[in-house]
Amino acid sequence: MSRFAAVIFDLDGVITDTARYHYLAWKRLAESQGVHFDEAFNEHLKGIDRMGSLELILASATRRYSDAEKLALATEKNEHYKELIATMTPSDLLPGAVAALDDCRAAGLKIGLASVSRNAFTVLDRLGITGKFDYVVDAGTIAKGKPDPEIFLKAARELRVTPDACFGVEDAVAGVSSIKAAGMYAVGVGDPQVLAAADIVIPDLTQFRLEQYK
Ligand code: BG6
Numbered sequence: 001m002s003r004f005a006a007v008i009f010d011l012d013g014v015i016t017d018t019a020r021y022h023y024l025a026w027k028r029l030a031e032s033q034g035v036h037f038d039e040a041f042n043e044h045l046k047g048i049d050r051m052g053s054l055e056l057i058l059a060s061a062t063r064r065y066s067d068a069e070k071l072a073l074a075t076e077k078n079e080h081y082k083e084l085i086a087t088m089t090p091s092d093l094l095p096g097a098v099a100a101l102d103d104c105r106a107a108g109l110k111i112g113l114a115s116v117s118r119n120a121f122t123v124l125d126r127l128g129i130t131g132k133f134d135y136v137v138d139a140g141t142i143a144k145g146k147p148d149p150e151i152f153l154k155a156a157r158e159l160r161v162t163p164d165a166c167f168g169v170e171d172a173v174a175g176v177s178s179i180k181a182a183g184m185y186a187v188g189v190g191d192p193q194v195l196a197a198a199d200i201v202i203p204d205l206t207q208f209r210l211e212q213y214k
């Protein structure tokens with residue numbers, strides 16, 4: 001019996017490996033502007049929305065960019081990203097993802113999705129799991145991205161549960177900060193040293209154990 005009434009999942013890097021596709025698309029974009037881009041820098045971009053990520057990349061560029069240029073670069077990255085996700089199928093679900101969702105459902109929890117990606121609906125659709133969620137936040141309605149708590153609080157409100165009755169599942173430092181700022185229990189997915197602010201860290205969803213989250 002879980003003390004929680006709802007679980008709110010992140011998408012990219014938790015349920016499917018789109019974090020890899022974001023990385024590849026940002027790397028190509030950054031290098032086209034002469035900005036060095038590697039896995040370590042990418043770690044800071046995980047969970048950060050599109051324009052916020054672009055600003056972080058362009059902070060290392062040798063010149064300044066107008067708003068119109070920034071919009072064009074963000075669109076270019078997104079077009080590349082959309083090409084990368086176009087071929088996704090249910091086989092791109094990460095191991096343990098469906099079992100974790102089904103365990104939460106079997107325990108009577110409501111299930112939400114809190115991704116700042118404006119492509120989240122497309123990715124869920126390609127993975128064939130849209131119907132497994134009671135509520136999916138539309139990233140276009142969020143004013144402040146992660147690490148602000150807005151997106152997790154909105155998911156809780158729409159699921160009609162209080163934040164203290166929710167736990168969030170995240171692979172990003174910014175995402176774990178967002179969950180904790182929302183007053184929720186945080187399950188980190190990845191490296192415990194990177195996700196030190198989480199209440200518990202598991203390497204991937206094959207290790208998801210609902211009964212251990214208190
Ligand atoms: C987050 C990813 O889920 O969505 C970030 O972790 C990404 O890497 C962000 O930049 C925004 O995604 P999109 O699809 O709206 O550009």
Ligand code: MG
Pocket residue numbers: 010011012013014019046047170171172175
């Ligand atoms: Mg993520």
